[in-house]
Structure formats: structure tokens, C-alpha cells
Amino acid sequence: MSQRLRRPGQAAALIAAVLAGGPALAQCGGAEGFGSWLQQFKSQAAAQGISAGALSALDGVRFDQRVINADRAQGVFSQSFLEFAGRMADSYRLGQGRTLLQKHAAIFQRIERDYGVPGPVIVAFWGLETDFGAVLGDFPTLQSLATLARDCRRPEQFRAELTAALSLLDHGDLAISDMKGAWAGEIGQMQFVPTEYVATAVDYDGDGKRNLVRSVPDVLASSAALMKKHGWQDGQPWLEEVRVPADMPWPEADLAIKHPRSQWAAWGVTDRDGGAVPADGAQASLLLPMGRLGPAFLAYLNFDVYTLWNESLVYATTAAYFATRLGGAPQVRPGSAQAPSREQIKDVQQRLQQLGHDVGGVDGIIGAKTRAAVKAVQLKLGMPADSYPDPGFLAALRRM
Numbered sequence: 122m123s124q125r126l127r128r129p130g131q132a133a134a135l136i137a138a139v140l141a142g143g144p145a146l147a148q149c150g151g152a153e154g155f156g157s158w159l160q161q162f163k164s165q166a167a168a169q170g171i172s173a174g175a176l177s178a179l180d181g182v183r184f185d186q187r188v189i190n191a192d193r194a195q196g197v198f199s200q201s202f203l204e205f206a207g208r209m210a211d212s213y214r215l216g217q218g219r220t221l222l223q224k225h226a227a228i229f230q231r232i233e234r235d236y237g238v239p240g241p242v243i244v245a246f247w248g249l250e251t252d253f254g255a256v257l258g259d260f261p262t263l264q265s266l267a268t269l270a271r272d273c274r275r276p277e278q279f280r281a282e283l284t285a286a287l288s289l290l291d292h293g294d295l296a297i298s299d300m301k302g303a304w305a306g307e308i309g310q311m312q313f314v315p316t317e318y319v320a321t322a323v324d325y326d327g328d329g330k331r332n333l334v335r336s337v338p339d340v341l342a343s344s345a346a347l348m349k350k351h352g353w354q355d356g357q358p359w360l361e362e363v364r365v366p367a368d369m370p371w372p373e374a375d376l377a378i379k380h381p382r383s384q385w386a387a388w389g390v391t392d393r394d395g396g397a398v399p400a401d402g403a404q405a406s407l408l409l410p411m412g413r414l415g416p417a418f419l420a421y422l423n424f425d426v427y428t429l430w431n432e433s434l435v436y437a438t439t440a441a442y443f444a445t446r447l448g449g450a451p452q453v454r455p456g457s458a459q460a461p462s463r464e465q466i467k468d469v470q471q472r473l474q475q476l477g478h479d480v481g482g483v484d485g486i487i488g489a490k491t492r493a494a495v496k497a498v499q500l501k502l503g504m505p506a507d508s509y510p511d512p513g514f515l516a517a518l519r520r521m
Contacts, residue, residue, distance in 0.1 A: 149273035152184040158271055166284055175290040178263055178297050188260065188268040191304040198433040199485045201460035202410035205435045206453070210443035214248040218447050221253060228325075228338055236345035237355025241447035243344050245440050246311060246430065254310040257334065262286055262300035262308055266315070269305065282306055285315035294322070299334040309333030310340045313347070321347045351429040352422075358403075359423035360441040362393040362416065362453055365407065371505040372496070374407040376420060376428070381405075385419065393454065410438045412509025415458030418442075434489070459511050466491075469510040472518050473498065 150158070163176050198205075222229065222240050229240035247253050266286055269279035286306065289295045295308070302308045308318060313333055322331040325342035333340050345353075365374075366389035373380065373388075383400040385407065390398055398419070405419040418438070427437035442453060461469070463485035470483040473494045481490035492508040499506040502517055 149271060149276040151189075151272070152186070155184040155267075155271055159267060162267070162270070162280070162283070166287060169284065171284065171287045172291050175287045178287070178290060178300075179267065182261070182264045182267050184271060185260075185264050185268045188265045188304050189272060192269065192272070192274065198435050199463040199466060199487075200435060201458075202416065202435050202438050203453075203455055203458075204460065206439040206442055209249050209439055210245075210446060214252070214443070215446055217253055218244045218248050218443075221247070222447065225337065225341065228341055232325075232342050232345045235342070236349045236353070238345040238348050238353050239444075239448070242348070242359065242444045243341055244447055245443035246344060247340070249436070249440055249443065250312045251310050254337075254340070257310065258302040258304070258307070258312075260302060260304045260306075262302050262306050262315075263297075265302075265304055266306040279306070282315045285319045288319055289315060294318075294331045295334065299332070310337075311344045313343070317347060318343075321350055348426050348430070351426045353426050354423055357423050358421045359427070360408075360421070360438075360445055361405075361419045362445075362450065363398065363407075363419050364391045364393060364395060365389070365409075365413065365417045369407075369413070371413060371507050372500065374409045374413070374507055375496070376406045376408060376424075376434075379404045379406050379422075382419070390417075390419070393451075408438065409507050409509065410434060411456070411458040411460060412511055413505055413507040414511070415456040415509070416453045417456075432489075434487070434492075458509070459513075461510055461512055461515065465512065465515055466510060469495070469515050469518060472521075476521070 251257055266279055266283040270283050307314055322343040323346050324331050325338040326336050331339055381402040382398050386398045386400045405421045408418040408420040427441050466485045467483050470480040473480050478494035479490055480494050481488050495510045496506045496508040
């Protein structure tokens with residue numbers, strides 16, 4: 122999937138720190154001066170050990186305004202969970218995912234022994250990222266990364282990614298012909314950013330290369346290795362649909378807050394069919410991706426791995442839900458929540474900003490900062506604090 126919101130990983134930070142010790146680069150900017158900037162970057166990368174052969178792949182690279190336009194228009198995550206999940210975890214992907222679980226059963230069994238990550242979890246990401254390898258993207262990777270490294274929004278991050286991509290050429294993991302992908306420079310069937318690729322990818326088919334474009338064993342095992350690195354716990358759940366009572370202590374419904382299942386059971390949370398939730402010490406958050414009137418889930422410690430894979434709550438919840446469906450769970454109960462439009466979300470964000478709250482920008486996406494601001498105002502107004510800016514909340518906000 123081309124619009125991933127990733128935290129810079131440890132490898133990115135390390136590469137950026139190394140680059141910081143090299144020759145100074147010109148200031149960030151746009152197309153003007155790009156050629157001079159690129160020559161400076163090549164000199165810097167050469168000083169850090171990137172070969173002349175790899176650097177020659179930058180010949181002819183230009184500033185790509187399409188990449189900048191895509192970076193400024195990330196609108197897919199403004200969709201509600203039900204809208205996004207309905208589109209991405211549809212009957213086609215469920216059927217294809219189950220077929221691939223059977224086709225590669227031996228590989229998935231080996232991966233689960235080695236990394237503890239179940240096949241459905243990996244296949245769900247595979248389906249969401251590239252439709253199981255069918256849609257890798259057609260942006261030239263080096264051109265995308267060079268454009269973003271020159272741009273003023275996140276230059277240090279993408280300088281690290283560009284250097285890592287060049288190192289993949291040096292190591293022989295990929296050929297330049299393989300380096301096409303998403304607009305932000307993600308590569309391969311799981312859309313790894315290059316620093317993740319360098320730090321985490323594994324050669325699982327034994328051919329001496331880590332090819333996440335063409336080798337299915339490398340693709341699947343590298344994904345499990347990344348999840349294990351992010352903290353995946355063997356044999357533990359990740360997401361479970363539940364029912365919640367109307368008199369819940371709604372402020373507790375927050376991914377930043379975890380309680381043992383015994384506490385959720387005491388507050389009246391049941392499984393999706395009304396049965397008892399085990400009253401044990403398993404830690405979980407109550408996840409309400411569309412507020413108290415929408416679907417409800419217990420999100421366990423392994424769910425944190427999903428939010429490290431992609432910061433978007435809509436994406437993370439969809440990926441985790443898709444994996445439960447592949448594992449045999451039924452379709453989610455939709456509830457009766459009203460999803461705000463993107464323009465309504467922007468209206469909420471503007472009004473929250475005027476009240477002094479940091480919403481992370483007026484972008485029409487309900488991110489973590491927007492949810493926190495909504496919760497704060499809900500508490501102030503005495504509303505159920507479910508952190509979701511539905512139209513009722515917007516109406517209350519307009520009356521303030």
C-alpha cells in the first residue's frame with residue numbers, strides 16, 4: 122500500500138547519524154538546484170562507502186513533483202474503519218488469502234516455528250500492502266527517495282532511506298530493475314522502507330540474496346522478522362471483537378490505557394456473542410475505532426506491533442481484523458456509528474485548534490493527536506469520552 126505512515130526505525134536513525142558526520146549538504150528545496158544537491162549527496166554517500174557502481178544508478182534521476190503531490194494528499198486514511206476494512210478486507214482478498222495460506226502452508230509452518238508469527242497475520246499485511254504481490258507500484262524508487270530527501274518536510278529521514286536503497290544495490294540484494302514501488306520509496310511485496318529492508322530482511326530461500334520483490338519465502342519470513350523485532354509475542358492474541366455496555370467508563374477506551382481482562386469483564390465487556398470474557402490477567406486496551414456506537418475490540422499487546430508497522434489506526438485495525446477473519450472470525454458487527462466526512466473532520470480540527478489543542482494539523486484524518494483533543498473536550502462537556510468526533514460531537518463543538 123503506497124500511503125504508509127511509518128516511524129523512522131533504528132536503522133534510519135543510525136544511517137542519519139552516520140551521514141551527519143559527512144560533508145554538509147545544501148539546504149532542502151524543490152526542483153531548482155536539484156542537480157547540484159544530488160551531486161553533493163553522491164559525494165557524501167561515496168565518503169560513507171557507497172560504491173561508484175551503485176551511485177551511477179542516480180544518473181538521470183530528477184525531482185519528481187508527482188511524489189510531492191502524493192505526499193501532500195494522503196487522503197485514504199480519512200476513511201472510517203468500516204469503509205476502509207470493507208474495501209480492503211473484502212471477499213476477494215479473504216478468498217485469495219486463504220488460498221495462499223494453503224499454497225504456502227509449509228513455509229508458514231516454518232516461519233511460525235522460527236518467529237512465532239501466525240500465517241494469517243502475515244497474509245493480511247501481504248493483501249493490504251500489495252494485493253499479495255500483484256501491485257508493487259511503478260514509481261522509480263531512487264527518484265522518489267531523492268525527491269523526498271530534497272524536499273523540506275522530512276529530508277533527514279529520506280536521506281537515510283536513499284542511502285539504504287543504494288546499499289541494497291551494493292550488497293546485490295536487488296537489481297536496479299527491481300527498484301520500482303510506492304511513491305514514498307517502499308519496496309517489494311510488503312512495501313518495506315529501505316532502512317527496514319537493510320536491517321531486517323532475511324534470505325529464507327537460501328539463494329544468498331534477500332529479495333523482497335521476487336522471492337515469496339524471503340517476503341514472508343522478512344515480514345515475520347520485522348514483527349518479531351517490533352515485539353510480537355508468540356502464541357498471544359492480537360485483536361478480539363467484543364460487546365460493550367452503555368454505561369462503560371468511556372475514558373478507559375484508549376489504546377494508551379491497558380487493563381487485565383478481568384477488569385474489562387467487571388465493567389461488563391463480553392465477547393461478540395454476549396459470552397463471558399476470561400477474567401484473567403491478559404492485558405488489553407478497549408479499541409473503539411468509530412466510537413462507542415461502532416465496532417468494539419479488545420486490542421492485546423500484539424496489537425502494538427500493528428501500530429508500529431503503520432501509525433494509522435484505521436490501517437492497523439483493518440490489518441489486525443483482516444488477520445482474525447483469515448483465522449476464522451466472523452464479519453464484524455457494524456454498530457450504528459455515524460462517520461464524519463473529511464470536511465467535517467477538518468472542521469472539528471480547526472475548532473479544536475482554536476480552543477488551543479494540538480491536533481497534528483488540519484488534514485481530515487483522525488490521528489492520535491486529534492483523538493486526544495476530542496477526548497479532552499468530551500470530558501470537559503460531560504460527553505461519553507470515546508475520542509471519536511462523530512457529527513454529534515461536531516454539533517456540540519459548534520455550540521461552544
